[in-house]
Amino acid sequence: MKALLNWRYYVLMVVGMIAVIGTFSVPIDDQPFGAWLLALIIPKIIGFGAWYLIFRMCDYWDARGLIPEMSKTMQEEDDTWE
Numbered sequence: 001m002k003a004l005l006n007w008r009y010y011v012l013m014v015v016g017m018i019a020v021i022g023t024f025s026v027p028i029d030d031q032p033f034g035a036w037l038l039a040l041i042i043p044k045i046i047g048f049g050a051w052y053l054i055f056r057m058c059d060y061w062d063a064r065g066l067i068p069e070m071s072k073t074m075q076e077e078d079d080t081w082e
Contacts, residue, residue, distance in 0.1 A: 003069040008061055015050050015057070022047025 003009060025047075027039035061067045062074075 006067065006069075008057075008067050009070070012054060012057060015054050019047050019050035019054060022050060 022043040022045075025043045027036050029036070031039065058067070058070070062071050065071070
């Protein structure tokens with residue numbers, strides 16, 4: 001229940017949706033090549049930038065102990081692979 005009240009998880013979820021949509025989006029085909037290429041590259045830059053932002057936010061909040069549930073889950077996953 002405590003995890004549901006932590007606003008940081010909702011921020012990560014929204015930025016994650018932006019990252020997925022930006023990374024996997026494809027422009028429509030009936031555009032000139034230059035416009036199509038621009039419509040392909042800009043969402044990829046936004047998507048990969050959002051992935052990097054997620055990484056930085058998780059790293060920052062984890063170091064300060066502000067996302068304990070996620071830290072615990074990541075630690076359990078690390079222990080499983082060892």
